[in-house]
Structure formats: C-alpha cells, structure tokens
Amino acid sequence: MRRFLALLLLVHAASLFAAPLSLEVTGLYPNQIHLTWEAVEGADYYDLYLDGKPMARTTDAFAVLGSNEESLLSHTGYQIIVAARKRGDIDLAAGMKRVVTPGWEGRYRWENVTGDDNKGKCRHLDFTVVWKDGSYEVYAQYETMYRIFPLVPDHLTGEEVSWDGDEVYQLAYRANAEVFNTTSYKPKSWSVTKLERGADILSVEVRTRVGSLRFTTRSRYTFALSPKGEALLFFETKGDGLASWGLFQSPNPGEKGVFGCVFLGP
DSSP states (O other), X not given: OHHHHHHHHHHHHHHHTTOOOOEEEEEEOSSOEEEEEOOOTTOOEEXXXXXXXXXXXXXXXXXXXXXXSSOOOTTOEEEEEEEEEETXXXXXXXXXXXXXXXXXXXXXEEEXXXXXXXXXXXXXXXXXXXXXXXXXXXXXXXXXXXXXXXXXXXXXXXXXEESSOOSHHHHHHHHHHHHHBOSOOOOSXXXXXXXXXXXXXXXXXXXXXXXXXXXXXXXXXXXXXXXXXXXXXXXXXXXXXXXXXXXXXXXXXXXXXXXEEEEEEO
C-alpha cells in the first residue's frame, strides 16, 4: 500500500512539473489492455500496476495486461499506473490512465464446413450475446430467437420442468434439443441444476429424464480474443450416460467437437 501511495504522489508530482510518463492505450478489449509509453532515459525497467496491484515488470516500452488465460473483466473500470525505475526501485517517472473495458456482446456465427450436420439440423449456429443488468445473456436463432442462457428464471433453478408446455424456456429447450439431439429419444422432463457466470465463461448444467433414465449435460460458452484482436465465442456441450453419445458436436476439422463462432458485429 505504501508503494502504491508513493506512486500516486509521484504521478501527481510529475504532472505538476510537466514531466509525466506519457501512456497510450493502443488496444482496449473485453479481457485485455494494450499499452505503450515513452521510454524514459536512465530507466532500467518499468513496473505496471492495475488498481494498485503489481502486474508486471518489463524492460520494453509496451505491455499487455490480461489474456485469454488470465482474463480481465469486461465492462469494468481500471486504473493503470506505469512507473519507470532504476535498479534498486528508484523512481524516475510515472504515468496513470483510467480505462473502461468494452464487452463481448454482439452476433456470432459457426459454419459447418462438412457434410455431417445431424440430418440437416445443424448447418450453422447463430448466437446473439446481450449485456443486461450486469451480466450476459445468450440467444440462439433457430426458427425464431430463443434465450438459451440463462435457460430458466433464477427461481426455477433446480426445479423439474415438463418437456411439453408453452413457456418460453420450454420452447427454447425443445428448439435447442432438436438441433443437438442425435437420437430419437424424447425427454419427459428436465431441470437446470447449476448455473455459473465467470469473467469470460458462462456454463449451465441440465439434468434430463428420459423414461426411467436420467442424464446430465454441461454446456459452456467461452469468450476469447483472436491473435488479430477479434472476438470469438466457443460453445461446447458434453454429457454423461445417454447424452455422452447422443449429443451432436462440431465435426469441423481442428475444432475437437467445440463450435468456434466468429464475431459478425453488434
């Protein structure tokens, strides 16, 4: 904390004497911040802080905070400080920036490039990601647009839902099952047993009853950034029991069953 307070004082003093470290944000993404700054004569290294937390030490005049593996939070304000120092942690200059990361919302599409399409049911997938009330929702375009994450209202988590019915979540479940179910089995009921929202991962667990059998499927939506800075959405679903072999997965070469969706736009 003392080091952070000293850095704040250094930034303030540098601004008073017109000798700040000039920072520039060259890339601002939902999970990453790309920075460059003026090289400071005599500096041996630069220390980077995010909201007061030490993040990196580099000898370069550029850095990337966050990654696909260690994602920053989207729709979040951050304070960045870069301190130029000589060996022995002797401060020479410092600069500060405040940024707000954007979000992953928008339209995504997966294209099937093979002839394996679950009897014509899965030639492509179209998802729309929406940011609402501080969290993400995912919609799928089938014969109409359905919200598939979260699949049910919060108060129905853990509750058994009949396969038949005209509630929007029942229609959404049946439309989703039509695309990914490769069997002729018709479920009797289902329930959302677990729902998780992470920095860049959304996941849902659904338990389904078919006759006297019960099985569980786990679906996950993972957001990532391509090397070119393009938003990507990876969708995968796995199951146990009957679902372990009855779920359609991506047949595209190199995708290993995961549907890799590219960003189309807002």
